[in-house]
Amino acid sequence: MYDDKLERRRSRATLGLMILACILLLAALVPSPYAVEQPGPVVDTLGKALVDGKNTPVLAIEGAETYSTSGELNLLTVTILGDPEQPRSWLSLLPALLDPSQRIAPVSEFYPQGTTVEQREKANTVLMNGSQAQAAAAAFRAMGKKVGVELSVADVSKNGPADGALEPGDRLLSVDGRNIEDFASLRRSIIDAGDGAQIRIRFERDGEARETVLTPRAPEGGSEPLIGAAISMDYQLPAKVDVSLSKIGGPSAGLVFAVAIIDRLTPGPLLDGLTVSGTGTMSDSGQVGAIGGLTQKMWAAQRAGSDLFLMPLANCGDLPRRPPQGLRIAPVGTLDEAVGAIEAVAAGQEPAGLERCG
Template sequence: MSRRALTLLLAGILVLALGVVGAFRPVPYVVLSPGPTENTIGEVDKKPVISIKGRETFPTSGALSLVTVAYQGGPAAQIDLLTALRGWIDPTVAVVPQETIFAPDRNPKEVEEENMVEMTDSQDSATAAALNELKIHYDVVVTVVSTEKGKPADGKLQKGDEINAVDGKPAKNVDVVGDTVKAHKPGDNVVFNVTRGKEKLDVTVQTVAGPKGQTQVGVLMQAKYKFPFEVDINVGDVGGPSAGLMFSLGIFDKLTPGELTGGKQIAGTGTMEPGGKVGPIGGIPQKMVGAKDSGATVFLTPADNCAEAMKAVPDGLRLVKADTLHNAVLALDALRTGKGNVPACEAG
């Protein structure tokens, strides 16, 4: 073998070795793929996903399935370049920068805990929305979660305080309290009427200017709902708020005579506000693939996700636009009966 040929051979081996080593080096990306689906009117581990006690329920059929996105990677378990390359080739998955899922100032455990809190809040909001749709009364209590150290509320408002009113205005929800505070100028006094234990108190707190120029007092609040009967939702370790719409529909279906699905396999996604508004979510292409793989033929799609969904909808999956819980119920009624309008997604 000539010296030139030997040099080229050695160089080729070196390049190949470097390529192999490079392929297995960690990269700051996350692979998103279709996750599991759960039928909200079905069971998980032989337990109902939605259990209702203290109120009459009715038989259901078919499926109202929530869909999820699974991820691979993250700061604690970064994927290698080869895995990222496979993901870029696979049309059913997405490869995104790590910081879009894990903010630099949060570790994976914090992200997981935040997702679980969001799921709990989502379940409460979904229950509230379903009861609103059914005209069933419930009470909302705005509760102090914590106060910010050094801010005016610190030492005045306490964790667990139930806020009844602000400046005499009933505290119907967290937004009412926040908006009332923001309507003041920095330096003004705000009067909180709270229940602390068994005692009702008026607590005066002076406002200050926040970092974005909004008036604040430095209090973190949470709406706690007092429903007239027990609604328990069991989905294991699924996190995040995007199952709200399907939770609401599952609760609605169980509390009303007749079968909302007409026996069809229906999946969907979307956040849910207590007032019934459906909000957009992420990972819509992967969620549609998961829905189709689970046997769904209809996919309830948040209105704000319709344009994106139209570009990646799997064959055989019908997209139905859902902007509110009320309209989603009407759409399912129309699908079941063949009468009425079924709003479709349109390409943007």
């Protein structure tokens, strides 16, 4: 016997399923303006990594006596899923909503308008190379070794204060008669002069000493004046330090590189068998700077079985409400504090923890 009501219910159910299928299909095909930030590869800087198909020591030091060590000293990375060329679909974002180690953010946060994937990769490679050099300088200085540095112009911004006055390759010598000792001293001189105030820069070009007057300006939305030039630093290190990594960029491994260099150049294993993971930029004077992707790196550290996680004190405001369970966290502001935290754990003591964040 034909049941009209039952047939209508079946038709509505079929129609509902068809609509749901269409929605899911569209969600799977239509690109979204969002990307997913998640924990990336973890690399032991005291071990080996696959580079060009070969297992190569991550850290190699020539021209100085090195010592054996034990344990793992991990640098942490993040992986960004989704970019201007390969956007994520709306459907692919759903798993990130259920995973505390992942974060959904606009693609523009990682790729500002007009920035290509290739440009971002090149910029991150430059930042990584710079972080390695600064980490090496900080490590040698922490061990009482003398490190020289030369600052030169890497690039000049069009229509910026230095446009037409400085050129790539110019070696900077002094500001207002004061010798430039490092990048920090250069920045202090520019900031102390103030926005719109003239400064006199002495530099060397093709072996000839020259002088120019610049008027630093604060960029739109910024507060500190700039001269409109990218500065590269060439350090004269007591020994040659080479870091071999593939497809990893950015400056956030500086802290771990510096600790690894100290561990290899000082007698006795600093880690004493511990697994230590960390993140943070490193200035050549040993200051630890803030990084991005803190939550994702914390989860990476926990999954790596870390006995200690080193993070920048400057990132205290970025701590998640619920840090990964069981992770011992030590916020640090300097290279010396990082080494001290490791020594404390190796000695069976507790380092200063999240109470430092207030």
